[in-house]
Amino acid sequence: MVCVLLVTLLPFIVSTGKPKCSQTSNLKVAEASSMVIPEFSSSAESCSHYDTAIIAVMVALSSLLVIVFIIIVLYMLRFKKYKQAGSHSNSFRLTNGRTEDTELQSVPLLARSPSTNRKYPPLPVDKLEEEMNRRMADDNKLFREEFNALPVCPIQASCDAASKEENKEKNRYVNILPYDHSRVHLSSLEGVPDSDFINASYINGYQEKNKFIAAQGPKEETVNDFWRMIWEQNTATIVMVTNLKERKECKCAQYWPDQGCWTYGNIRVSVEDVMVLVDYTIRKFCIQQVGDVSGKKPQRLVTQFHFTSWPDFGVPFTPIGMLKFLKKVKTCNPQYAGPIVVHCSAGVGRTGTFIVIDAMLDMMGAERKVDVFGFVTRIRAQRCQMVQTDMQYVFIFQALLEHYLYGDTELEVTSLESHLAKLYAPLPGAGCGGLEAEFKKLTSIKIQNDKMRTGNLPANMKKNRVLQIIPYEFNRVIIPVKRGEENTDYVNASFIDGYRQKDSYMASQGPLQHTIEDFWRMIWEWRSCSIVMLTELEERGQEKCAQYWSSDGVMVCGDLSIELKREDECESYTVRDLLVTNNRENKARAVRQFHFHGWPEVGIPTDGKGMINIIAAVQKQQQQSGNHPITVHCSAGAGRTGTFCALSTVLERVKAEGILDVFQTVKSLRLQRPHMVQTLEQYEFCYKVVQEYIDAFSDYANFNDGPFYHSIVLDHTQHIHAHTCVNHIA
Incomplete structure (x- = not known):
């Protein structure tokens, strides 16, 4: 392309740059200067000098064109070789712009030398x-x-x-x-x-x-x-x-x-x-x-x-x-x-x-x-x-x-008491204690409002109890679209990971009167057999949750019928056995609701016993009914709901490994749903309940003696003693 451009411009350069040969030439004095410009000796001599110059220019330009042409040819040959050798890189590119490990057809790899001037130092x-x-x-x-x-x-x-x-x-x-x-x-x-x-x-x-x-x-x-x-x-x-x-x-x-x-x-x-x-x-x-x-x-x-x-x-x-x-x-x-x-x-x-x-x-x-x-x-x-x-x-x-x-925030159960003492001590120069400083790190995590598209649609805004707590798009619970009705796949609920499996919980807001049907459609679609309710229907004169079950008789919600079969009062919670029937499919399932009454209208429970008991009851129910998601809700589905999910996850790990990490557990929850574990009081309550749980077991030091973390005796030759490694017959 450079060659074509030069060839095109060459006649223009010659024609415009050529001086006129006159028959006479006189001595001229510049008007604005005293400098004398000598006259040419003759018109023929002038033209002769010009022709010589033109020939020299054309030779130079021709040489330049040849050099440029050679450079371009070499560059294109090198680029072609580069493209063939580097095709492995392009082969990895997927249509969505992401790259993955993909089986390739080309073997050669291009070796690119790193820059001698280090652009990316430590x-x-x-x-x-x-x-x-x-x-x-x-x-x-x-x-x-x-x-x-x-x-x-x-x-x-x-x-x-x-x-x-x-x-x-x-x-x-x-x-x-x-x-x-x-x-x-x-x-x-x-x-x-x-x-x-x-x-x-x-x-x-x-x-x-x-x-x-x-x-x-x-x-x-x-x-x-x-x-x-x-x-x-x-x-x-x-x-x-x-x-x-x-x-x-x-x-x-x-x-x-x-x-x-x-x-x-x-x-x-x-x-x-x-x-x-x-x-x-x-x-x-x-x-x-x-x-x-x-x-x-x-x-x-x-x-x-x-x-x-x-x-x-x-x-x-x-x-x-x-x-x-x-x-x-x-x-x-x-x-x-x-x-x-x-x-x-x-x-x-x-x-x-x-x-x-x-x-x-x-x-x-x-x-x-x-x-x-x-x-x-x-x-x-x-x-x-x-x-x-x-x-x-x-x-x-x-x-x-x-x-x-x-940093590393994991703790052995044996060190929790001393760790809490450090958290309650004031931090030098911080103006607060260690616990408050730890919680401030959690509240500094950015809430990604741009990742809440569906919940912010005009048709769904009225389905949200609190506008600041809307599920993220990546893990929102999706329910089937009702035939002929748009925007009916939304419910204000998020899948939350547990200790052993993903999507262990569905963290939900307390249903509004006009979202009760959506709530039950969610329960049915995701086969949830356990509901944990952490609020009263009304607190301080305000509705916190619509009653989504009938105290007597049957509640009909679209294709679903909900019947209360049994109700038992425990020390700090009520257990309700509900039969959910899908009238269109002619199928029925048993669902158990655990309604916790130990959470005061203001603050947190006075002790952790009630929370420990309800977590144990829910886990037992899960073992019997299958490990489908546990539906957990309070009013907004964040503060008390997050506290329950955090404690359930932390206590399960304590039992299995003898290790806890309250900070990272809560941090993970907040990345999955906004404002999970909403207040410093609730965060502190998580630590207190774990300590109370550990204190309830006099042999807590033996947590690591569980079936998985049994000790294995090894000597320096790495032989395993016979009692710890037994060959099983397939």
């Missing part, structure tokens, strides 16, 4: 929040620039072993191959060529060489090799950051038995324990080499931490679950063990994200700064494409900021 932790806000402006523009500046491969590295014909079927994705210099070598099997190969790479930690092995998710044909690697590398911890299937695609073969024992190659794997939590599952395996008739082969304990909350698209909504998960991995991995094996599907995106967060938390503790750009660059020299998307890159920073701002 970041002091006290600048982390400021820098996060700056880089996230304009839809993460600066973060995208930073991520795109990362070298895809900082070094020229070969993948000869992975590219061998015998090994091609062992690779899940054709362009995610381990480098020869950092790949994990298995011991060769006799008579099996290239049996030393597995798609896995050693990855350094913050200051620990080969702390991790980043691996692809095992394929059906590589499961035996995977367990062989676990055994040979002396691995005690497996971190799995994918689900077996996502978007109906197989992401990883199930390489463990659901129960009992199974043999993979020459490694016997038996399941010892399984603990399912809201964000992850922990599985304990006992593994042993087979073929030893003496039975003297040592047994080893291997723990798999399976993070189940990574969504099919993008990244987790909040880094809280990942930070808890990572802490559990760090705590449980034995010092004697070999590398921690981390895998997702391809072993680069989520795997890299986990490893970078771990390393940067270590760096944050040691140096009070983080170097995400530098660390990602270094580990990409060990395995290609580690941290695969800009969203994963931003998520790393979000996790680091979360840890910096709020």
Whole structure:
């Protein structure tokens, strides 16, 4: 294009720049100056000089055109090569602009060299929040620039072993191959060529060489090799950051038995324990080499931490679950063990994200700064494409900021009393106590009003009891649209995660008179069999909740009929057994309502006994009726409702692990519904109830002796004594 432009302009330059040749030339004096301009000797000589100049200019321009043409050709050839080599990057782009681990057809990867002038130096932790806000402006523009500046491969590295014909079927994705210099070598099997190969790479930690092995998710044909690697590398911890299937695609073969024992190659794997939590599952395996008739082969304990909350698209909504998960991995991995094996599907995106967060938390503790750009660059020299998307890159920073701002707030039950003493003590220079300062951090969390679209529609505004408490779009409870009626899928209620499973609760406002039918449609649609009511129908002369059941007879709400079958008075609550019948479907279900009377019109309950009792009663009901969502409501569905959900979640963890985290539990609730645990009094009440619960058990120190967290006796040779690891027959 530059050439065409120059050729077009050349005649114009020649014609306009050519001077006229006159027959005579006189000595001229400038009008405004005394400087003398000499006359030309003759018109012929003048034209001759001009022709020579024109020829010189044309030669120069021609040379310039040739040079420009050559540069453009070379540039286009280079760009074409770049585009072909870098097509893997474009292949990851989905229609919604997000990127995911995707099986690719092209193998070559373009190696881009990092800039010699370091644009992204290590970041002091006290600048982390400021820098996060700056880089996230304009839809993460600066973060995208930073991520795109990362070298895809900082070094020229070969993948000869992975590219061998015998090994091609062992690779899940054709362009995610381990480098020869950092790949994990298995011991060769006799008579099996290239049996030393597995798609896995050693990855350094913050200051620990080969702390991790980043691996692809095992394929059906590589499961035996995977367990062989676990055994040979002396691995005690497996971190799995994918689900077996996502978007109906197989992401990883199930390489463990659901129960009992199974043999993979020459490694016997038996399941010892399984603990399912809201964000992850922990599985304990006992593994042993087979073929030893003496039975003297040592047994080893291997723990798999399976993070189940990574969504099919993008990244987790909040880094809280990942930070808890990572802490559990760090705590449980034995010092004697070999590398921690981390895998997702391809072993680069989520795997890299986990490893970078771990390393940067270590760096944050040691140096009070983080170097995400530098660390990602270094580990990409060990395995290609580690941290695969800009969203994963931003998520790393979000996790680091979360840890910096709020720290580790988990407590052992044995330390709660001393911790409360610190919370009640005044903070130097803060003008308040520790408890108030902790609660202020919670109230500073921004309420995302722009994420409440449906609740703010004009047709739905009248369905909200309190205009400041409207469900977020991402987790609002949706009910079926009534035939022929628009905007009938809305009810003011939010799904709330519990300790063991997602959507454990439906946090709802107390029904208005004109939303009673919607309330019962929600109960029916989501098969809720337990309702917790934390308000009276009227308090201080104001309606707090419409009566959504009939004291005698049957209440009809559209297609649903609600009949009171039984009513029992307990110490601090009433139990009502209701029969809900869908007249259109000719089906009926039993629903039990727990109506708590222990909450005064002003303030909080005087003690926690009533709340502890009703939580226990609801949990017992759930075990009998199936773990469908528990409907919890007060008036607005935030203050008392949030307190109940927080206490139920915290106490369940106390029983299971002997650990509590009131702060992060409430923080998580507030991210799911505005104003959950609304006042400082309610927040303090959460701590008091937990302390009261612990004090009620004289053997509270034995919480950790539960069936899952039983002690396992290990000696320095990592053998497991026979009484703790028993092989089950499948």
